[in-house]
Amino acid sequence: MSRVTKFAARDPGPAARVAGFVAHLRENGLRLGVAEADLAMAALAQVNAIHPDEARRVFRAVCTGCKEEAERFDALFDSYWMDMGRVRQKVVPTLSSSASDDVQSSRDAKGEDAGASGRATTPDDMGGEVDGHGTGKLIATKHRNLSRRDLRDLVRPEEIAEAEEVARRLGAALRDRRSRQRIAARRGDSVHFRKTIRQSLATGGEPLRVLRKKRPDRARKIVALCDVSGSMSVYAQVFLAFLAGLMRSDTAADAYLFHTRLVRITEALRDKDAMRAIGRMSLMADGFGGGSKIGPSLQRFADTYAKRFVDGRSVVLILSDGYDTAEPARIAEALAKLRKRGCKVIWLNPLKGWTDYAPVAAGMAAALPFLDLFQPANTLADLAELEQELVRL
Amino acid sequence: MTWNDLKTALSSEGYVASDDLAVALQLALSLGRPLLLEGAAGVGKTEIARTLAAVRDTRLIRLQCYEGLDAAQAIYEWNYQRQLLTIRAAAEDGETGRIVEDRIFSRDFLLERPLLAAITQDQPPVLLIDEIDRADEEFEAFLLEILSDFQITVPELGTIEAVTQPIVILTSNGTRDLSDALRRRCLYTYVAYPDRTTELAILKARCPEVEAHLADQIVGFVQKLREEELEKTPGIAEMLDFAAALMGLGIADLTENPAVLQSTLTTLLKTQSDQACITREVAGRIAGRAA
Numbered sequence: 001m002s003r004v005t006k007f008a009a010r011d012p013g014p015a016a017r018v019a020g021f022v023a024h025l026r027e028n029g030l031r032l033g034v035a036e037a038d039l040a041m042a043a044l045a046q047v048n049a050i051h052p053d054e055a056r057r058v059f060r061a062v063c064t065g066c067k068e069e070a071e072r073f074d075a076l077f078d079s080y081w082m083d084m085g086r087v088r089q090k091v092v093p094t095l096s097s098s099a100s101d102d103v104q105s106s107r108d109a110k111g112e113d114a115g116a117s118g119r120a121t122t123p124d125d126m127g128g129e130v131d132g133h134g135t136g137k138l139i140a141t142k143h144r145n146l147s148r149r150d151l152r153d154l155v156r157p158e159e160i161a162e163a164e165e166v167a168r169r170l171g172a173a174l175r176d177r178r179s180r181q182r183i184a185a186r187r188g189d190s191v192h193f194r195k196t197i198r199q200s201l202a203t204g205g206e207p208l209r210v211l212r213k214k215r216p217d218r219a220r221k222i223v224a225l226c227d228v229s230g231s232m233s234v235y236a237q238v239f240l241a242f243l244a245g246l247m248r249s250d251t252a253a254d255a256y257l258f259h260t261r262l263v264r265i266t267e268a269l270r271d272k273d274a275m276r277a278i279g280r281m282s283l284m285a286d287g288f289g290g291g292s293k294i295g296p297s298l299q300r301f302a303d304t305y306a307k308r309f310v311d312g313r314s315v316v317l318i319l320s321d322g323y324d325t326a327e328p329a330r331i332a333e334a335l336a337k338l339r340k341r342g343c344k345v346i347w348l349n350p351l352k353g354w355t356d357y358a359p360v361a362a363g364m365a366a367a368l369p370f371l372d373l374f375q376p377a378n379t380l381a382d383l384a385e386l387e388q389e390l391v392r393l
Numbered sequence: 394m395t396w397n398d399l400k401t402a403l404s405s406e407g408y409v410a411s412d413d414l415a416v417a418l419q420l421a422l423s424l425g426r427p428l429l430l431e432g433a434a435g436v437g438k439t440e441i442a443r444t445l446a447a448v449r450d451t452r453l454i455r456l457q458c459y460e461g462l463d464a465a466q467a468i469y470e471w472n473y474q475r476q477l478l479t480i481r482a483a484a485e486d487g488e489t490g491r492i493v494e495d496r497i498f499s500r501d502f503l504l505e506r507p508l509l510a511a512i513t514q515d516q517p518p519v520l521l522i523d524e525i526d527r528a529d530e531e532f533e534a535f536l537l538e539i540l541s542d543f544q545i546t547v548p549e550l551g552t553i554e555a556v557t558q559p560i561v562i563l564t565s566n567g568t569r570d571l572s573d574a575l576r577r578r579c580l581y582t583y584v585a586y587p588d589r590t591t592e593l594a595i596l597k598a599r600c601p602e603v604e605a606h607l608a609d610q611i612v613g614f615v616q617k618l619r620e621e622e623l624e625k626t627p628g629i630a631e632m633l634d635f636a637a638a639l640m641g642l643g644i645a646d647l648t649e650n651p652a653v654l655q656s657t658l659t660t661l662l663k664t665q666s667d668q669a670c671i672t673r674e675v676a677g678r679i680a681g682r683a684a
Contacts, residue, residue: 039426
């Protein structure tokens with residue numbers, strides 16, 4: 001991964017440099033338009049811009065838009081402005097900075113969006129290093145440890161398009177459950193005529209209180225957690241395409257990957273270019289194909305993200321085979337905690353499609369009492385068939 | 394007014410702002426952009442709007458967002474009852490339909506809600522749109538239009554232009570992701586929990602009667618408590634409650650009586666499991682380390 005600085009000493013003036021900086025931020029994944037450069041110039045005029053700290057604060061207020069961006073901002077600012085005007089300098093990511101955007105350094109501290117920087121368009125080398133990343137490999141498998149494997153090898157654009165369609169249908173099955181009935185509501189979108197007239201009897205036929213009604217809104221939010229450990233790598237193709245499709249079809253959906261730790265990939269998958277989204281995701285999925293710690297990952301999810309993103313309207317979709325290296329009690333504990341938030345929990349297990357499959361894996365057995373739905377899913381077609389089940393949920 | 398002046402003015406009203414926040418506020422004022430504040434609950438996001446209104450000696454108009462918030466609650470609504478009564482009265486006076494119609498769809502019959510109120514003030518007010526993440530996405534899109542044009546269209550009445558442009562502050566607790574469009578329109582600052590010196594300054598500004606030694610212990614204790622794994626991390630308001638509780642009980646030193654310390658923790662720990670995990674011994678240990 002390289003961060004490229006383009007601040008040239010020969011740039012004609014501050015305007016060109018500010019424009020260059022905005023372009024530099026854009027290249028590093030911040031979503032900025034032309035208007036921001038304009039606004040930044042106007043803002044700089046309001047402070048003593050000669051002072052680097054003040055300029056930094058101004059740019060931070062103007063150019064960042066969320067917590068993750070604010071955390072990464074300092075490193076990006078330094079790499080552009082604090083390089084003495086060197087051109088095309090490759091910056092080796094420093095491991096010390098707390099807001100480092102390097103994937104490996106961001107292990108547990110900030111897993112979520114840290115990997116979104118760098119140039120997602122540059123493929124990693126496909127060597128598939130077999131170094132010691134895969135801690136706790138769990139079943140005898142001939143699959144290489146895919147640590148740092150580029151996920152774009154696994155997923156084709158056509159599949160994403162297909163998955164998008166499936167995800168859209170699933171989403172519709174889950175969310176569009178508005179009834180044709182309208183119910184009385186304090187703040188409805190139309191007048192509840194019958195009730196209004198009935199009430200008007202009390203005021204001499206004058207409808208003084210206008211009562212309202214509305215359609216009961218039952219939108220559901222899908223939160224997908226996908227296991228990408230070694231034992232799941234054969235199914236990864238389907239599931240990753242499904243995740244990508246889901247995120248593209250449903251703006252409220254939320255997606256995570258886990259193996260030995262949990263990564264939020266929602267932001268990365270929202271990239272307009274489907275393949276670049278997968279590229280960004282593979283930058284984050286360091287440790288892909290390694291061991292699996294389902295329990296701890298789910299627990300981490302329940303303790304952090306779930307508090308913000310999961311409520312009674314959510315459906316938590318877990319895509320995993322249930323082979324866990326941590327103790328099964330932790331899965332049960334995490335799921336119990338999740339259920340307390342009022343959400344539905346669906347577990348899709350690719351192994352369940354096998355004949356004679358029984359959920360004997362300790363992790364799976366521990367999870368069963370907490371599931372609203374336990375279904376097989378190997379292929380996109382299987383996922384599409386879920387539609388029927390979900391309607392009944 | 395530079396951002397330093399603003400910071401001083403804020404602190405004279407009892408709000409200790411970080412440099413980042415002060416610069417962002419100053420820019421929001423001078424560029425007329427909305428300011429989006431994000432951060433955990435209890436770091437003083439709402440308070441900043443209140444203080445800013447006090448500093449600029451202007452009205453604070455607050456719109457609390459919630460799920461299902463709609464235009465009728467946020468912008469305007471017709472006063473149906475009054476309209477009906479007017480129609481009845483007009484019928485008895487023998488007025489014709491056209492005149493009555495014009496009359497009942499006039500500004501007199503319009504109930505102002507916060508957003509409409511905010512753009513029709515003579516002196517620019519501070520408009521606080523609190524917890525925008527709780528409102529639906531549809532409402533967010535609607536808000537975008539108002540924040541960029543500062544005009545509101547009422548179909549029966551026409552477009553109402555802003556008399557003055559309000560200072561807009563939005564806050565979010567991050568219960569859902571906000572749209573990019575909204576983020577782009579706003580200046581942004583992430584408000585973190587204050588560091589030790591800042592929090593000490595806040596405590597001194599709000600409770601000047603707390604002695605220096607105890608204040609130092611209180612802030613140290615709360616800072617250490619935030620590092621524990623809690624379901625609900627105590628915010629600044631909780632810290633101030635805690636200080637007030639200790640003052641009320643007449644305690645001069647945190648470490649002197651663990652039982653009393655434990656009983657005052659109800660001001661800091663707001664869930665059953667948090668209270669269970671900070672036992673008397675743990676509280677004593679934290680107090681010891683903080684001192």
